[in-house]
Amino acid sequence: MSKYLVIGGAGFIGSNLVDALLEKGEDVTTIDNFSTGKRENINPKAKLFEADLKDLEKIKPIFEGIDYVFHLAAVPRVMLSINNPISSHQNNLTNTLNVLVASRDAKVKKLVYASSASVYGNQSELPVRESMRPNPLNPYAVQKYGGELYCKVFSRIYNLPTVCLRYFNVFGPRQSFEGDYACAIGIFLRQKKENKPLTIVGDGEQKRDFSYVKDVVRATILAAKKDVGGGEVINVAAGCNYSLNELTEIIGGKTVNIPPRPGEIKESLGGILKAKKLLGWEPEYNLKTGLEEMMKNYG
Secondary structure (H helix, E strand, C coil): CCCEEEEEEHHHHHHHHHHHHCCCCCCCEECCCCCCHHHCCCCCCCCCCCCCCCCCHHHHHHHHHCCEEEEEECCCCHHHHCCCCCHHHHHHHHHHHHHHHHHHHHCEEEEEEEEHHHCCCCCCCCCEECCCCCCCCHHHHHHHHHHHEEEEEEHHHCCCCCEEEECEEECHHHHHHHHCCHHHHHHHHHHHHCCCEEECCCCCCEEEECEEEEHHHHHHHHHHHHHCCCCEEECCCCCEEHHHHHHHHHHCCCCEEEECCCCCCCCCCEECHHHHHHHHCCCCCHHHHHHHHHHHHCC
């Protein structure tokens, strides 16, 4: 039995990952400071350490004896990074460096880093491929790209195997529905439940590649198990995209348009050939089938 450490195990993706690992009979430990994660997301079968990643000496002992580390702790909000770039940098980049140092010192077998499709920014060609030059448009995207570079350097200099997964607009159970920084699907579902109009940013023609969390979790586990490392960057996407207008049509309800926000990309669409080749993975859900499953427990 392998030993896994899920950093951010009380979060949306992290808690789904913990559950999937436990269902496979694995030994799972989690770290979370509950700044964005929720205690009700924690699986009681997993060992929990409530700790802040900025305290390197406190977290280092937790890594001892761990085989695989999944680093999913972040504050994944574009507007929050624009409004608070310094605190966002600490959470998303400095803390990633601490995780890499702790993993190196504990001699873990591999670290899987949750990056973001936001590192691509606006590209002239779609779908975006991992070989394209990053074009981050906001502090959050800069921070996630910086984490990728650190992973690659730690693999090259310290021989720490790392894999960087660029997630595309993940949605599903336990997604945040509350607050100003919730993601589009979460906001729309909350507004529909409250019988309020769905607030579409801009003209609603911006397109996103929505990835269902179960697909993302499966790819994340495969990244740990497959023979891939060296800071390899891999897209984890649905491979198809929808406009916000199309999304609101699927969800249903009245809509209202609000002013566009700075630092957001116009369209995202992830190429997944590399994931198919290196991980033997491809998505099993699309936006419609994912929403159908998600809505069974919400509404």
